[in-house]
Amino acid sequence: MVSAQSAEVGGPTRRRPPLPVKLVIAGGFGVGKTTTVGSISEISPLTTEADMTSAAAGIDDASQVPGKRTTTVAMDFGCITIDESLKLYLFGTPGQDRFGFMWDDLAIGAIGALVIVDSRRLDDCYPAVDYFERLGLPFVVAVNRFDGAVAHDLPSIRWALAVDDAVPLITFDARDKLSVRDALLVVLDRALAKARAAQTER
Amino acid sequence: MTSDKTPTERTAGALVRPFLSGPSDGAGGADGAGGADGARGSRGADDRADAPVPDGALRPFLLTAGRVAGQDSIAIETQVVTTDSGRTAVDQLGFERRDIVSLCGNPLSVAEIAAQLSLHLGVVRVLVGDLSADGHLSVYLPNADASTDVDTLLRVIRGLRAIG
Numbered sequence: 001m002v003s004a005q006s007a008e009v010g011g012p013t014r015r016r017p018p019l020p021v022k023l024v025i026a027g028g029f030g031v032g033k034t035t036t037v038g039s040i041s042e043i044s045p046l047t048t049e050a051d052m053t054s055a056a057a058g059i060d061d062a063s064q065v066p067g068k069r070t071t072t073v074a075m076d077f078g079c080i081t082i083d084e085s086l087k088l089y090l091f092g093t094p095g096q097d098r099f100g101f102m103w104d105d106l107a108i109g110a111i112g113a114l115v116i117v118d119s120r121r122l123d124d125c126y127p128a129v130d131y132f133e134r135l136g137l138p139f140v141v142a143v144n145r146f147d148g149a150v151a152h153d154l155p156s157i158r159w160a161l162a163v164d165d166a167v168p169l170i171t172f173d174a175r176d177k178l179s180v181r182d183a184l185l186v187v188l189d190r191a192l193a194k195a196r197a198a199q200t201e202r
Numbered sequence: 203m204t205s206d207k208t209p210t211e212r213t214a215g216a217l218v219r220p221f222l223s224g225p226s227d228g229a230g231g232a233d234g235a236g237g238a239d240g241a242r243g244s245r246g247a248d249d250r251a252d253a254p255v256p257d258g259a260l261r262p263f264l265l266t267a268g269r270v271a272g273q274d275s276i277a278i279e280t281q282v283v284t285t286d287s288g289r290t291a292v293d294q295l296g297f298e299r300r301d302i303v304s305l306c307g308n309p310l311s312v313a314e315i316a317a318q319l320s321l322h323l324g325v326v327r328v329l330v331g332d333l334s335a336d337g338h339l340s341v342y343l344p345n346a347d348a349s350t351d352v353d354t355l356l357r358v359i360r361g362l363r364a365i366g
Contacts, residue, residue: 017281017309020344021358040365046317050278051324075323077313082361086354089311105278110360111349171273181365188362192355199352 018087023187024106025115027155028124032144032174033092034076036116040180041078041090050075050105074177075106092186093128107131112138112187116174118145122160124126129163138190142183143171204325251299266328276327278313281342282306298329303338 008198025033025185042163048176050073073094079086092107115128125141132139141163152160160171168186173179284292284306291364292303310318312319316326348354 017283017342020279021348022279048313048316049322082358086357088358093228109346109349181362185362188359195350195352195355
């Protein structure tokens with residue numbers, strides 16, 4: 001637990017921590033978020049409890065004042081050490097059924113998001129897609145090939161999700177480390193393109 | 203459990219959170235009496251400080267005296283390291299505070315602290331804020347621009363490509 005074996009000299013900055021960056025792994029219940037994190041994280045996925053504000057969405061939308069409430073949810077996460085001064089955290093959003101989520105804690109300051117989709121239950125990912133679109137966070141929709149099969153072809157899925165053509169739509173296998181890595185790289189490509197565009201605008 | 207901010211004032215009264223100080227159990231006897239009693243609600247007469255508190259008996263924000271706000275700047279990926287002052291003071295800190303200071307000999311994120319100590323994320327935020335204010339922890343707030351910085355993104359891409 002306590003690791004105070006290193007030399008007791010120098011100021012408090014002698015063990016300067018790495019710069020943390022984070023990526024959000026989103027999607028509905030049981031789409032493979034924790035599996036995705038676990039496939040590539042260097043630590044077994046950790047779980048912590050946090051508060052989330054949820055706004056009733058979908059069916060309850062008829063009311064002009066959506067009910068807001070705070071729920072405590074479990075959140076899984078993992079990390080990848082990029083180098084000694086940079087560490088990538090992967091935060092899985094808690095699965096939300098028919099509640100839109102407003103997880104600003106996770107999303108603000110994030111590089112981007114991977115929205116995982118089960119092709120048999122496409123509507124589970126609508127809240128996540130809506131949320132990241134509204135926030136302007138770079139995101140990629142990734143269809144998890146659970147059993148090697150995808151229930152619909154990608155153009156049909158894109159049509160059903162009504163995501164912009166610019167949003168990459170890929171398939172991947174949440175259990176496979178390299179497949180997860182490649183999916184994350186697609187998110188990074190999106191984020192990089194956006195960062196470069198912002199840079200040239202200046 | 204409880205955790206006293208000022209280790210020198212170890213009176214029973216000082217250990218009891220304002221909203222927990224209902225029926226007084228008298229001397230209290232030892233560290234932790236306040237928190238344990240609070241967890242049992244009205245059955246405050248039991249002053250056995252060492253009695254194990256069953257899981258889930260404590261509402262999470264009892265540990266922070268009910269404070270939930272004020273530390274919004276501490277993002278979940280914020281890195282935390284124990285300072286020399288924290289190492290010196292660790293034995294005088296109570297319970298969760300001591301656990302956090304003990305745990306952060308090497309840098310950890312707020313999320314990792316919460317997970318390893320099975321504490322609510324919001325609770326850890328408040329406690330880390332307190333410990334930082336007391337000089338026991340160094341808190342390195344993440345650089346807000348890192349996620350949109352081209353060089354940082356290129357480093358992440360290189361790092362991910364190196365995974366094989």
